[in-house]
Amino acid sequence: MIIIARLMFVVAIALFVPVLTNSGQLVLAKGHDNVREACSVTRFQSLCVETLAHFSSTAGRSPSKWARAGVSVSIGEVKRVRAYLSELKRHGHMKGRNRVALSDCVECFAYALDELHKSLGVLRSLSKSTFSTQMGDLNTWISAALTDEETCLEGFEAKNDMQIKLLQNQVQNASCITSNALALVNKLATTGLAGKHQ
Ligand SMILES: *[C@@H]1O[C@H](CO)[C@@H](O)[C@H](O)[C@H]1NC(C)=O
Numbered sequence: 155m156i157i158i159a160r161l162m163f164v165v166a167i168a169l170f171v172p173v174l175t176n177s178g179q180l181v182l183a184k185g186h187d188n189v190r191e192a193c194s195v196t197r198f199q200s201l202c203v204e205t206l207a208h209f210s211s212t213a214g215r216s217p218s219k220w221a222r223a224g225v226s227v228s229i230g231e232v233k234r235v236r237a238y239l240s241e242l243k244r245h246g247h248m249k250g251r252n253r254v255a256l257s258d259c260v261e262c263f264a265y266a267l268d269e270l271h272k273s274l275g276v277l278r279s280l281s282k283s284t285f286s287t288q289m290g291d292l293n294t295w296i297s298a299a300l301t302d303e304e305t306c307l308e309g310f311e312a313k314n315d316m317q318i319k320l321l322q323n324q325v326q327n328a329s330c331i332t333s334n335a336l337a338l339v340n341k342l343a344t345t346g347l348a349g350k351h352q
Contacts (some may be wrong), residue, residue, distance in 0.1 A: 159189045186210065192220040195341045198335040205231075205331060217342040222277045224335035225296070228328070229270045232299070234327045236263040249321040252318060255309030259325070262306040269295065270332070273299075273339075282347050290342040303329035 189210045193202035202252075205227050206220070213219035239260050242248070248256050273295045276288050307325045312318040 162253040166351070171262060188214055192217075192338065192341075193334070196333055198330040201327075202334045205334075216346065217338070217345045218277065220278055221292075221335070221338045221342040222274065224338035225270055225274050225277060228299075228332045228335040229267065229274060231328045231331045232263060232267050232270060232303075233258045233323045236260065238324060239263060239321070248318075251309075251311050252315075255306075255311075258309055259306035262302040266302040266332070267293040269299040269302070270335075277339075280347060285347055286315055289339070293336070293343070296332065296339060300329060300332050300336060303332060305339075 160271050186207070189203050189207050193199050193206065196202040202224075206223055209220070209223040213223050218271075239256065243260055246253075270292065273292050276292055280288060303325060307322060307329065310318050310322060312322060
């Protein structure tokens with residue numbers, strides 16, 4: 155009995171696994187086209203595809219969903235970097251100009267996070283009657299977040315300091331991701347809310 159049961163199990167696996175992987179690949183390939191198409195308007199496309207790929211099936215071909223995904227991912231990254239910066243500040247190893255820059259940076263990231271949160275709020279309550287005002291606000295706030303991140307980056311003096319270089323890489327990453335979010339929002343502004351893909 156046990157042998158037969160095992161045999162049936164093996165046969166079942168042999169029959170079903172190929173079917174599952176084939177359809178899985180089909181879904182993945184289709185989703186991948188969506189994310190590539192959405193990311194084609196961004197400046198840092200491979201970073202865009204890498205950070206947004208898992209939204210492919212839920213966002214489909216909807217510019218408003220991609221804009222929301224972009225801002226959500228940006229919030230996540232800004233939060234992560236802010237926590238890292240705060241931790242560095244708490245340890246207090248930095249000296250002189252970099253110490254001041256780090257304090258400013260923590261503040262800039264708090265502003266950026268606030269601006270991105272406000273943006274996500276708008277993206278969650280889009281309406282046709284206030285669409286152009288909403289797009290204006292989004293552009294203002296996400297641009298401001300980007301400026302805050304870039305201001306942070308400029309304050310440091312790296313020279314050969316590995317810790318500063320690592321910090322700058324992370325801040326740069328956050329600002330590239332925010333730049334991508336802005337591009338996705340601008341795409342939404344040009345497409346509008348009309349049409350079935352919202
Ligand atoms: C950039 O951000 C993405 C998304 O959070 C993350 O996976 C990646 O490790 C980051 N890279 C750097 C250099 O911080």
